[in-house]
Amino acid sequence: MSDISADLGTGRASVGAVLDYAWTAGEFTATDAMASTALTRSTAIDALATLVDAEILRELPNARAAGAYRAGRPARRFALSADLGVVAGIDAGDTHLAVTIADPLETTLAELRSDIDPDETPAERRAIILDRLQQALAAAGRTRDDLLAICVGVAAPVNRHGASPPHPEGFWERTNPGLTDALRGWAPVVEVKNDAALAAVAEGAVGAAAGCSDYVALLAGERFGGGVVIDGHLLHGAHGGVGEGVVFEHIIGVGAAFGLVPSLHHQLLAAVESGEVDAGSPVGRLVDADRIDPRAVLELASAGDADALLVTGQLGEVLARVVGVLGSMYDPTHVIICGGVAESIEPVLAAARAVLPEQLHLPAPELLASTLGAEVVSLGAVATARRAAREHAVPLLAEQRLSRG
Incomplete structure (x- = not known):
């Protein structure tokens, strides 16, 4: 479940439950949310109102206004806001670089793929990755302020803090040139992962596994x-x-x-x-x-x-x-x-x-x-960034907006 309740008290647990449901529900009603979360009607409606106030959910035209309802009281319909932000998935291979900007749900907004010189120094490689990320955001019509989460796949082992161990020939340090530090501040969540691990994520999500x-x-x-x-x-x-x-x-x-x-x-x-x-x-x-x-x-x-x-x-x-x-x-x-x-x-x-x-x-x-072809690592990186947005960045955004309110 989303951790939206962490800083707002246990009374917000219902908000987190409804937000979790909304990620996969598409358009839904309060009755739909009640059935999925086991909340009472009044609690579900309060949670929906909270998320609408925070602009995390948007209320859609009711069924009568949409022309699909004929009699009785029309149900209120909701969906995730269409403009929560974007995520970035980066495949930083030894000889190639692919940057994908996507929305948090399913739509790819921009993709940039280019060759990269394996003889670039770590500093040069780091600068190229940041530059390509900036270019991809511009191609998607977005800025750094819109980023919810970034996930980078590198051809090196990566520990839980995003760092790679030293390699006898310096290969791992070059392929992961301090990317966690370099990207700190670009998004609420930044993750650096091994490229094969991200390939496994992609295969499990949309591939042969x-x-x-x-x-x-x-x-x-x-x-x-x-x-x-x-x-x-x-x-x-x-x-x-x-x-x-x-x-x-x-x-x-x-x-x-x-x-x-x-x-x-x-x-x-x-x-x-x-x-x-x-x-x-x-x-x-x-x-x-x-x-x-x-x-x-x-x-x-x-x-x-x-x-x-x-x-x-x-x-x-x-x-x-x-x-x-x-x-x-x-x-x-x-x-x-x-x-x-x-x-x-x-x-x-x-x-x-x-x-x-x-x-x-x-x-x-x-x-x-x-x-999944040559895009398998990129697909895994985007899937991982979307999960981070769902579990951490968007709940944090909701907390911030509610606290200001």
């Missing part, structure tokens, strides 16, 4: 990293390190935390060098490019090209070992491959499924490709 209580969302593009949900709870750890991919550097047959994109590159190079794949074949000729396009290999595999199937089959064996470790550690029912690579990864998944049961003693998890 909807309705599932035990799953791993595996970001598998450039590096492996897992967001782990067990018994309906997103796991975190003391330093935010649950699902961190460095463990795969110690797994025989995997040997690195590199994701499927660089692994596919290495598998193809090795296959051409060993003679398993003819350098003049459609797949072999891809090696001549500066960077092998994984989609080209995967599309050839989907079309039945024997060389492409050989390479994707070898990569599938690697993925099966990765998923086997996750299955043995967490016992999920699903492992979902997330990120832009997911849209064409089915040939690798088919090969992995064939050998996955050999990798663990427990029943093998179902291996799925995400349908």
Whole structure:
């Protein structure tokens, strides 16, 4: 329940109950609120009046005025105010930056996506993120004063205070360059989260794990990293390190935390060098490019090209070992491959499924490709910011307005 009663005395508990109901109710009447909250009619009406006075709820034209009522006394109808503010979801990846501005319910107002130089200093990266956030707000016709909550996803473990531990090569400090401090004061709630954890939030909310209580969302593009949900709870750890991919550097047959994109590159190079794949074949000729396009290999595999199937089959064996470790550690029912690579990864998944049961003693998890594409972290960040707005920022806004009144 919203904590609106915290500073206003226990008499406001009914206000919090009605506000919680309003978030998912759409348009509703006092009778609807009573039925959902078990409040008496007079208490529900008092709570509704309080929230209307605070401009958190708006009263709609009654059913007769709307042309939908013919006889008797028309019911008063309510809905959340259309202008409570906005939330920001930021996907601050190693080489990309995506900023989404959305309302607290369901509408996206602006999206900005751009590449980012992985060699930028922490200070430069921090400045770029703040600048893009400002640009996205302007594109949505909003300002900093409208922000209710911000959630940023970064490619690093993040503790409960939004800080990342030191990395031997400085990678985590660069990908999370003090963002909690940098964004302090921009919104009532600022959260910095691991990107794979946010991918897990998105998959549970609108993706392949909807309705599932035990799953791993595996970001598998450039590096492996897992967001782990067990018994309906997103796991975190003391330093935010649950699902961190460095463990795969110690797994025989995997040997690195590199994701499927660089692994596919290495598998193809090795296959051409060993003679398993003819350098003049459609797949072999891809090696001549500066960077092998994984989609080209995967599309050839989907079309039945024997060389492409050989390479994707070898990569599938690697993925099966990765998923086997996750299955043995967490016992999920699903492992979902997330990120832009997911849209064409089915040939690798088919090969992995064939050998996955050999990798663990427990029943093998179902291996799925995400349908959320490259936006999966952004979707999770927006969902997390919306939850923060619902549970903290809007109740705080109501308290402030009521206190002034």
